Amino acid sequence: MDGFAPLTHGYGPQDFRAASHGAGLTRRRLASSIGCRGVGLHSGLTISLTLKPAPLGSGIVFHRSDLGLDIPARHDLVVETRLCTQIGLPDNRAARVGTIEHIMAALAAAGIDDARIELDGPEVPILDGSAAPFLFLIDCAGTVEHYAPRAAIEVLRRVRVEDSHGAWAELSPNPEPAFDATVSIDFGETAIGRQSLSLRISVESFRRELADARTFTLAEDVARLRAAGLAQGGSLANAVVVDGPMILNPGGLRRPDEFVRHKMLDVVGDLALAGAPLLGRFTGHRSGHALNNQLLLALLRDSRNWRSTGGAALVEVEREKLVAA
Ligand SMILES: [Zn+2]
Secondary structure (H helix, E strand, O other), X not given: OOOOOEOOOOOOHHHHHHHHHOOEEEEEEEOOOEEEXXXXXXXXXXXXEEEEEOOOOOOEEXXXXXOOEEEEOOHHHEEEOOOOOEEEOOOOOOOEEEOOXXXXXXXXXXXXXXXXXXXXXXXXXXXXXXXXXXXXXXXXXXXXXXXXXXXXXXXXXXEEEEOOOOOEEEEXXXXXXXXXXXXXXXXXXXXXXXXXXXXXOOHHHHHHHHOOOOOEEEHHHHHHHHHOOOOOOOOOOOOEEEEOOEEOOOOOOOOOOHHHHHHHHHHHHHHHHHOOOEEEEEEEEOOOHHHHHHHHHHHHHOOOOEEEEEOXXXXXXXXXXXXXX
């Protein structure tokens, strides 16, 4: 226990919903622990994962139980962005956790502020390649709201990053206190083709529109990845594999535009490394983990680009209201 009693009355469901997207006076965490076992996409190792409640204010922290080390889920600890997002401690090459983006997206979308994620290996299990199994675990564990300040990061100025191949991503101010995303992809003449999607991200929209979209790869890349020691755990059970105009998975796609939906899921997970909900507009064209992380670094490195809203300031307002009453 950390001295904070669960919030059982005083706020209605509407307040909880509002608080789950932005700043507020409630923080949400898991009500109980829950675990699973699964293969790591790149390592091929079978890894045990346990999601646990964490002290209020601790944020999301990964714990490598095999190494006895904590690795906080922070944008400035990202060490690798090829194929997945990997975080690690400086000066310790072993202290890393990979493929964190799908569980980060599920936690962010479920409005979980504080959680401990224990792993006995170097990677979050890929499960079915989407965020749906992680949402299922969170649902089974249950969540609890506590009276505690929750800040949000409001985007004040447009920030843009791009690479040398025409891919780009930007964050800009949003007149409404929400996070809106527009993502487009272009895979030429393959079964993926050109797809785009715009969505206001909320608990409900993430669950309905994005959570079950699986990660994907091109068949021509699979052999190359395997030779490079990557994708050792990859299979048709945890990724959509595209070979030119064909989908190789016997069951086909879950949705016709599953690819762009998964890209948006990745954006939600990668930007969750800001450590607080973002209020702004994301627009990306062919962006991936690398640009998503560069964008967050560019936003947060200049204090004129953003401000922290809510949180402690709201506590003061509430205090004054109580005194006045
Ligand atoms: Zn992904």
